[in-house]
Amino acid sequence: MKKNSILMTCLFICFASFAEKPSKMQLSNPEGKIYKYNTTIEKERPELNEATQKAILEYRKNPSQKNYDALLVQVNLNYDDVIARKVAKLEELKTSARYEYQITDMQDIVDETIAVRDLRIKQSMARFTDPRFVENRIKNEDFHPLLGAALNVYVAHTPVTNSQYAEFSGKKVKPGEENLPVVNVNIKDIEKYCAWRGKKDGCKYRIPTEYEWQLAAGHMPKDADFNVEEDRKLTPVEKYSQTTGASGGIDFWGNVWEWTSTKDEDGKFFVKGGAYDSKRMDCRSENNEQTRDGKIRYKNVGFRLIMEK
Template sequence: MNSKLHKTIAAVCVATAVSTGFAAPNANSEAKLHKYSTTIEKERPKLNEETKRLIAACRRDPSEANLAALRKQIEINYDKVVARKKAKLEELKRTAKHNFKVQEMQEIVDEMLKNREYRIEQNMRRFTDPRMRPGSREAKDGFLPVLGVATNVSIAYTPVTNEEYAKFIKETGAKAPKDWRNGIMPANKARHPVVNVSYHDAAAYCKWLTQKDGKAVYRLPSEEEWEYAAGHMPKDADFNCGENEGTTPVDAYAKTLSACGAVDMWGNCWEWTSTPVTGEKNVMAVKGGSWNSRRTDCRTEQKGIGRNASHGADDVTFRVIREK
């Protein structure tokens, strides 16, 4: 098997860690755990050789037999992880001094059981995407392919920054975010994610990019696209959650990569999606958690959290999808 392709497969599998039983070596052994949660697990199961072999076999020959074998192996990996989570839950029920620890782990177990088939299908689509090749997780032009969705879809390496949004304001005369005093970008925050922008502000920014490009279409990601881009959040991942009283630069935690290779997808700021929250009027789903979130709310699989599309907030930003 080509060594570069082997590394690419391993990298993608790392980012989907717990959902399929894969994980990377701990990139930051001193990553601080969220101050409100002590249930973070440190075990890091590595991609087993059989799964590597089956992924390579599907790339060579995507026959029904090979695809079925890969799916079966992903199911085995997934169920092993669920078993570990259940064991951890039972341990916490016996030993935890605070019930919220039990509740956090119960939420994780319940979600993994409820969405088993969906999460397995996500990983099947990622691992069999024809764009999964050496270099697919390198943002050569600021965008990365979102493996598992339409092949013309890519996502920005970082959320939109203040300095990027300032160009939009200058060219269009759009209203500046409310934290920009007298319409001036906050000092020393050029590389921080822009905040206090509504869903409609974010959509207007995307429309402006589309007009400037003239070829590609720019828009906000759907909730599903965002989840494919992020992959499962590694349990010991280092990001801005519970450690700072506000935002940090979008590349402050550049070693923490999502499934597609993007950064800053967990913590720092919630990100707008184009998916409405079911049963809510004018409320759009946000993903990824923020600097003031519970760590469990930052999990990729967390659903049902939304914000009024007409309002901005100091913990909500956005990231752009490109179609071409």
């Protein structure tokens, strides 16, 4: 009896140890491994430090050029601190990493952080100097102020869902699919929906420009949970509601690509945020390589509304 008890204890310990470690298959997954099994990804969500909060407050009291410049200095310092931390982590990994992919993953993160520095600072300044800015704003609203845009511009909390679109189209939604993002809609379909809903609600609706979408989403957290390499199909827009964009909205990354009104030189429209069948890195807010023909309806492209009051 005693031997059996010892054996069972050993088996339990071994099983628990095994369950905590990624399998060989997980480690060899070139997409998923980085985020679920890589302990080098930073998990923090840095809060605004005291100096930045003070600079924002001073600017709100007196939006002078002097106070704007003081805030800009602080935002630059903050971002350069982020770069320095990531570079230091990269150097540490070069001597301590157990797997080569940990170094290459961190190198990619460092390179991207440096490449988008000016854009991120521009977007941060646009948000911080918006008179509607409130730190740690958490509200479950249908539309959120699009910080950094015109004061009458708001962005939807989620992509348009099947049930919302069905009010316009008259098509029945399959049970259980009411809160899936609507797909198979082209630009003309969206324009008609916006006109219909705008008349009903007494305001103007449209889709965001690429830059407005980036303002609304903000930077994609490297360790965020969303529908890519997870469900392999559409999911309700609220399933990953713990992952929020800079505006307070949800479902910006993964699930469905989102149409924007910005065109490339060939007249195709940029789409943002990735879909359930995308590569995770393609979901990055800064990715501007994905376009679609505005006349075609796609099974993995939906849309999010901008409201102008």
